[in-house]
Amino acid sequence: MKHLLLIVTLLFVGLSYSNDKKGDNINDPFPKEKVVKTEHSVEINGRDIDYTATAGTSFVFNKKHEKIGNIYYTAYTKDDAKSDRPITFAYNGGPGSASVWLHMGTFGPKRVVMDKEGFMPTPPYQAVDNQYSILDLTDIVFIDPVGTGYSRAGGKGTNKDFHGTWEDIETVSEFIRLYLTRNNRWSSPKFLAGESYGTLRSAGIAYHMGQNLGVNFNGIVLISSVLNYTLDEFDHGVNIQAPITLLPTYTATAFYHKQLGNRFSSVDEAINEAKIFAMNDYALALLQGDNLSEEKRQSVATKLSELTGLSKDFILLNNLIIDMGQFVHNLRRDEGLTLGRLDSRFVTEEVDAMEQPGYRDPSYMAIHGPYTETLMDYMRSELKFESDLVYHILGGGVGSWNTKDLARDSFDMSRKLRHAMLRNPSMKVFVANGYYDMATPFFSTEYNFSHMGLPKSLQDNIMMTYYESGHMMYIRKPDLIKLKQDLNDFYQFSLSK
Structure with a gap:
């Protein structure tokens, strides 16, 4: 409940x-x-x-x-x-x-x-x-x-x-x-x-x-x-469905905000690659949990970085799991910006983008x-x-x-x-x-x-x-x-x- x-x-x-x-x-x-x-x-x-x-x-x-x-x-x-x-x-x-x-x-x-x-x-x-x-x-x-x-x-x-x-x-x-x-x-x-x-x-x-x-x-x-x-509940170590099913949205968002370089020519191309990775290597890695080899952990973190626009070090620090709050606050953190939840195309400035009690969804504020x-x-x-x-x-x-x-x-x-x-x-x-x-x-x-x-x-x-x-x-x-x-x-x- x-x-x-x-x-x-x-x-x-x-x-x-x-x-x-x-x-x-x-x-x-x-x-x-x-x-x-x-x-x-x-x-x-x-x-x-x-x-x-x-x-x-x-x-x-x-x-x-x-x-x-x-x-x-x-x-x-x-x-x-x-x-x-x-x-x-x-x-x-x-x-x-x-x-x-x-x-x-x-x-x-x-x-x-x-x-x-x-x-x-x-x-x-x-x-x-x-x-x-x-x-x-x-x-x-x-x-x-x-x-x-x-x-x-x-x-x-x-x-x-x-x-x-x-x-x-x-x-x-x-x-x-x-x-x-x-x-x-x-x-x-x-x-x-x-x-x-x-x-x-x-x-x-x-x-x-x-x-x-x-x-x-x-x-x-x-x-x-x-x-x-x-499916959308992040419970580290128990529910791996949320990080898997959110990944294509992270990728689409990072593509929209030009955080993926020139890797993809369209948002659909980016989403398709994220889906394939999410349901294969990423899902298998999360299923293994602490039994995942260090070599595989590093390669999965590298791929997640390429698909999300977040740094590999940040992803490793969070054990390959990026919850929604972390993503919206960190994708453009170096610019002092946080993203919308209802619509991640929207951004707003925050003095401290990681201060959750102060978070206001810019997409809701706009409507x-x-x-x-x-x-x-x-x-x-x-x-x-x-x-x-x-x-x-x-x-x-x-x-x-x-x-x-x-x-x-x-x-x-x-x-x-x-x-x-x-x-x-x-x-x-x-x-x-x-x-x-x-x-x-x-x-x-x-x-x-x-x-x-x-x-x-x-x-x-x-x-x-x-x-x-x-x-x-x-x-x-x-x-x-x-x-x-x-x-x-x-x-x-x-x-x-």
């Missing part, structure tokens, strides 16, 4: 936790459901899409049908659509993150304007019509789980009813069930779309709703997937302000949804997280995804990976999927895509465009008979 809590804390900094029984709901008694609808239009792929935006709150009920909280959501539905139009339920991760990133970064009809490469523009920030939205493919419902956005525990509920791996899966599933019922969408093709921890949530929801509620999904979209937290400002303005000015509650973008409403049931699954939710795919063999899975994502490394995801034990027919249901950016690959304009093209193919693939 402690391992996942540590990882969650590292994944999204700044989480705090309130022990009050009803969260930070300022209204007493528990508020009524609130729904605001507005009419809009957006041009996507040269076609005008007229749609209705619904911003509102929906009660969550326990098994006794008692109100235990409410979930804030934003739904976009195409006007005059046929009854068989697909519907996608989308959310971000954390746990503790609102759905703002997928909502305002890629899927929704509005998007935050960033620099072409995804770097932060000069404030004030703006949102524009998103011609790369998936609204031409599917209706979309963005969900803020309790403790994020405007969603709160209340009534007969407390934070403990929501803030845990299976508590979260079951209550978000309950929202989806209720939305399908109230909006007569049970016969629609159904999709889930999650980012980061939201990918773990998606695997759990597909399993839970299929097993217990009879709801099968046509497809699942996993953005920056993390289904098995143990936090623009996404917060534009979303808050957009909700009031265009969606006409008004509330004096704090909108928890990231952290603030979620802290302590119950992982005891996740431990039962050995921290590996891919087992539940495998079960859901076996139960529903027509379900397709889309996996988007960023080369420069240190939070959910792409090679770790490849490793996880290649060890799920799926029959060949179900392996063919998985579509892997790659982007030359990080965790939120869509902040980079060329990758936003590529992601939309890839999703066009995926929805067509998922809906084909």
Whole structure:
């Protein structure tokens, strides 16, 4: 349990936790459901899409049908659509993150304007019509789980009813069930779309709703997937998977920052060599541990230096294992720079780059302000949804997280995804990976999927895509465009008979 809590804390900094029984709901008694609808239009792929935006709150009920909280959501539905139009339920991760990133970064009809490469523009920030939205493919419902956005525990509920791996899966599933019922969408093709921890949530929801509620999904979209937290856990002398599966990301990052000389002509060439070394000589060396010969130890350290841009002496000092914190702080340490975790293309200056308590991810710092400002303005000015509650973008409403049931699954939710795919063999899975994502490394995801034990027919249901950016690959304009093209193919693939 402690391992996942540590990882969650590292994944999204700044989480705090309130022990009050009803969260930070300022209204007493528990508020009524609130729904605001507005009419809009957006041009996507040269076609005008007229749609209705619904911003509102929906009660969550326990098994006794008692109100235990409410979930804030934003739904976009195409006007005059046929009854068989697909519907996608989308959310971000954390746990503790609102759905703002997928909502305002890629899927929704509005998007935050960033620099072409995804770097932060000069404030004030703006949102524009998103011609790369998936609204031409599917209706979309963005969900803020309790403790994020405007969603709160209340009534007969407390934070403990929501803030845990299976508590979260079951209550978000309950929202989806209720939305399908109230909006007569049970016969629609159904999709889930999650980012980061939201990918773990998606695997759990597909399993839970299929097993217990009879709801099968046509497809699942996993953005920056993390289904098995143990793969990313550095435990020197015990877990050798993390250093092995992170190595290609180190190599891609070192190539981007021009720390590998002229050895490689492209990032793909560099990554391919790192993969081969990682799964062969490097893996064999780490398996031998202290029994590794000195000659082999020296040769492996030399190769690691060539692939990471770090000095051979530093690598030997760390016994051939470089954890993520060491890498981001040391690659450009001589310049006083540290790298981003969500996107290692980003850098920031630090007085002492090795002082962990002072570390601030420069890639998160670059997106936090623009996404917060534009979303808050957009909700009031265009969606006409008004509330004096704090909108928890990231952290603030979620802290302590119950992982005891996740431990039962050995921290590996891919087992539940495998079960859901076996139960529903027509379900397709889309996996988007960023080369420069240190939070959910792409090679770790490849490793996880290649060890799920799926029959060949179900392996063919998985579509892997790659982007030359990080965790939120869509902040980079060329990758936003590529992601939309890839999703066009995926929805067509998922809906084909």
